[in-house]
Amino acid sequence: MLGSGQSAKMPTKIVIAVVLFFSCQLLLFWSNFEDLDEKKASLEAAVARLERRKDVLRKQIMDLERESFRINKTLLRSEILLKDRLPLLKNPRNLSPIFFVTPTHYRPAQKADLTRLAQTLKAVPNLVWIVVEDAEKLSEGIAAIVKSSGLQYGHLHALTPTNMKLNESDPNWKVPRGVAQRNQALSWIRTNFAGTVRGVVYFGDDDNTYDWRLFDEMRSIEKAGVWPVGIVGGQLVETPMVSTTNGSVVGFNARWKPNRPFPIDMAAFAVNVSLIHSYPNAQFSYEVPRGYQESTFLVGLDLQRNELEPKAANCTEVYVWHTRTEHPKLNSFDRRRFQLRENLTDVERRAVL
Ligand SMILES: *[C@@H]1O[C@H](CO)[C@@H](O)[C@H](O)[C@H]1NC(C)=O
Numbered sequence: 001m002l003g004s005g006q007s008a009k010m011p012t013k014i015v016i017a018v019v020l021f022f023s024c025q026l027l028l029f030w031s032n033f034e035d036l037d038e039k040k041a042s043l044e045a046a047v048a049r050l051e052r053r054k055d056v057l058r059k060q061i062m063d064l065e066r067e068s069f070r071i072n073k074t075l076l077r078s079e080i081l082l083k084d085r086l087p088l089l090k091n092p093r094n095l096s097p098i099f100f101v102t103p104t105h106y107r108p109a110q111k112a113d114l115t116r117l118a119q120t121l122k123a124v125p126n127l128v129w130i131v132v133e134d135a136e137k138l139s140e141g142i143a144a145i146v147k148s149s150g151l152q153y154g155h156l157h158a159l160t161p162t163n164m165k166l167n168e169s170d171p172n173w174k175v176p177r178g179v180a181q182r183n184q185a186l187s188w189i190r191t192n193f194a195g196t197v198r199g200v201v202y203f204g205d206d207d208n209t210y211d212w213r214l215f216d217e218m219r220s221i222e223k224a225g226v227w228p229v230g231i232v233g234g235q236l237v238e239t240p241m242v243s244t245t246n247g248s249v250v251g252f253n254a255r256w257k258p259n260r261p262f263p264i265d266m267a268a269f270a271v272n273v274s275l276i277h278s279y280p281n282a283q284f285s286y287e288v289p290r291g292y293q294e295s296t297f298l299v300g301l302d303l304q305r306n307e308l309e310p311k312a313a314n315c316t317e318v319y320v321w322h323t324r325t326e327h328p329k330l331n332s333f334d335r336r337r338f339q340l341r342e343n344l345t346d347v348e349r350r351a352v353l
Contacts, residue, residue, distance in 0.1 A: 103181030105134035132181035158184035214319035232322035
């Protein structure tokens with residue numbers, strides 16, 4: 001049969017073809033297999049490289065996070081500095097001067113209090129610090145503090161009289177501190193800054209606490225500026241009350257002697273220096289009831305309540321606190337030597353004189 005004759009030959013060819021085909025496949029497979037081995041090796045190498053890279057990157061991320069934390073901290077610090085200080089540093093020469101009057105008397109914490117105040121005022125541009133000692137003569141220790149503040153200053157003294165005639169029915173009345181000293185400062189300003197019409201006068205005791213923003217607020221005062229004072233008069237804050245309709249002072253929240261013409265603390269106001277010159281007799285007085293020093297002075301400047309300029313965001317911010325330094329408990333040996341200023345060691349003198 002034709003078909004079977006041919007079919008006897010065909011299988012051989014087919015077999016050869018099949019064998020060839022599979023040989024090729026096998027070769028191909030082997031070559032692929034070797035390729036795969038290589039690929040596997042190179043992939044493993046790549047994985048190892050990537051692992052190393054991952055470690056490096058992880059370390060870099062940690063470094064960057066640390067750096068970013070550090071930068072944020074610096075940024076925050078700078079923002080705080082800018083917010084608080086920029087208004088004061090903008091143009092120191094064009095800022096009207098502040099005459100900051102500090103009466104001070106001899107006591108164990110005097111040097112500490114004045115040091116703290118000097119370091120607050122040091123940062124304030126165009127401020128004249130007038131320190132008036134309640135003493136017969138100037139003290140060298142205080143002179144050193146005032147000089148090293150780097151501020152313009154006046155260092156004066158005025159002794160509080162001890163034999164004041166007590167014309168006061170109040171049994172708690174004592175000769176008030178600060179009267180002679182503030183008056184001495186006023187007379188010094190009237191003499192030494194006679195031609196000065198720009199600037200404000202502020203009475204800043206040596207143990208109060210002052211926010212720098214207070215100084216920025218007071219520079220714009222035209223006649224008399226007022227603001228809240230923290231922790232004073234038995235209250236958390238004493239403040240003028242400001243009308244929300246026209247922004248003028250309409251009252252005060254003081255509970256202690258609220259009928260005073262100006263029921264406010266010495267730290268609650270500042271006045272334009274031109275008023276000090278215009279009213280040369282305006283001053284503090286021993287002849288007034290307790291708590292009337294501020295009112296006596298402001299009435300002496302012919303000021304009315306409705307002329308007061310509310311500062312510190314319409315009297316809603318507190319930038320000064322009537323803090324008191326506690327009387328230190330000294331043993332009688334040290335107290336006596338301090339009072340007499342005798343037999344003090346060098347380091348003791350440095351602590352308190
Ligand atoms: C104070 O109050 C007045 C009147 O309500 C207002 O015009 C003014 O903008 C306020 N000032 C501040 C600093 O809040």
